[in-house]
Amino acid sequence: MKKLVVKDDVCIGCGACVAIDALHFDLNENGLSSVISNENVETGEVITAINTCPVNAIKLVDENNEDSQKDGCACDNCEHCAHHENHEA
Ligand code: SF4
Structure with missing residues (x-):
């Protein structure tokens, strides 16, 4: 399952x-902007919104990713994400 952040x-x-x-x-x-629904998040409109956001603030993340669920982080390059990647490597 994917969810919007x-x-x-x-x-x-x-x-x-x-x-x-x-x-x-x-x-x-x-x-x-706030996410008001996580129903059918892989529609063309969602993808267009993600791609149109001028500051890349919208992410579609894996709901089963515990780190994403824990702090809503989906940036891939903050200290937390970098640490997580390094930890897994
Ligand atoms: S900056 Fe991005 S997330 Fe925020 S309102 Fe604009 S399009 Fe939406």
Whole structure:
């Protein structure tokens, strides 16, 4: 199972993802995008929203990845992710 993650420290609230796919994204009270549904996340609209985000704030992550579930991280290059990769290598 895949799930959507919006990194709110990266999102700039441009609203593009909401305009493309209002079934999965909405702007929250802080004016940043939030995931409002994880149903059918591998649709063309979701992929378009991911590819359209100007700051790459949207990730589609493996729900079974415990690290992604634990802290919502999907950046692949933060200290935590780098440590995890090094640990596995
Ligand atoms: S497209 Fe990206 S930057 Fe714009 S609101 Fe959505 S997640 Fe935020």
